[in-house]
Amino acid sequence: MRTAFISDIHGNIHAVESLEKDLKENGVDRIICLGDMINFGANPKEALDWVRENCDIIIRGEHDTFIAQCEDVFISNPEAIKLADWTYDQISEKDREYISSLPLDYDLDNAVITHDDPSIPGSMYYITxxxxxxxxxxCFTKQFCFYGHTHIPLIFIKTEESIKLIRDVQELKINRNEQYLVSVGSVGQPRDRDPRLSYIIYDQEEGSLIVRRVEYPHLKAAEEILKKGLPPIFAKAVAKMP
Incomplete structure (x- = not known):
């Protein structure tokens, strides 16, 4: 069983199209989305529809919650609030009802999944x-916790002696005596100065975590944000412009 963990698409359909191709090339059996499907990007409706049609398990991030208006969420960035108003108008009432129905966390056989913090799902706390x-x-007893929110792929490993952080790795072999806290990165807006989308594949049979970094037309995604008159800060974030 190969499970892909994706997160933080943020309305970037250009990244999703490249993601879909890579998922197929890597023989993924199951796709789990860890939230923040919408806001920031120019194609929220298309991104949301893709997730609904292709993901086996979906949880809700704070931007999903904010736009669906199903719970109180504090967003301080005025540009994000401005874009959220626009995003709200791009999706239907049924879409917002669907988002509202999604959970904030979920238990798998050997893992807990959430958008941000497994101890307080929805807290918007960054584990970095x-x-x-x-x-x-x-805060969790299972071998794995997969989460999003940070927009950076990170793997923390807890052994009997210590906790260590692994970065910039392509594949990591799993030790059954260790616990793993895994930030899966971002499909739509990576924040580690690398414009490539990121996600994680957990290969249960091989006993490994695979970090995927995939090229996509990020400049085209940035151009579409500008063409639709959305805040330029989000185009810069996608294009990695100064």
Whole structure:
């Protein structure tokens, strides 16, 4: 069984099209979406529809929640709020009802999944440091926790002796005596100065985690944001412009 964990598409259909091709080339059996399907990008409806049609399990991120207006979410960035108003108008009431029905976390046989923090799903807490990981590992008992929100692929490993962070790895062999806290990165807006989309494949038979970085037409995605009159800051974030 090969399971793909994707997150933070943020309305970027250009990234989704390249993602879909890569998923097929890598023989993925199941796709799990860890939230933030919409906002920031120029094609929220198309991105949402793709997730609904192709993902086996879907959970809700804070931008999904904010736009569906199903719970109170504090978004401080005025440009994100401005774009959220536009995004709200691009999807239907049925779409918002669907988003509202999605869970904030989910239990698999050997993993817990959430958008941000497994201890308080929906808290919008960023798990990016060894200290964050040290505080988070006691919050789950299964071997894996997969999460999004950070927009950066990170793998924290807890052994009997220590906790370590693995970055910039293509494939990692799993040790059955270790626990893993895995940030799967972002499909639609990576934030590690690498414009390529990122996601994680968990290969259960091979016992490995595979970090996928895939080229996509990010400049085209940025151009479409500008053409639709959306805040330029989001075009710059996708294009990695200064």
């Amino acid at each position: 440091s060894l200290k964050d990981a040290k505080d988070t590992f006691p």
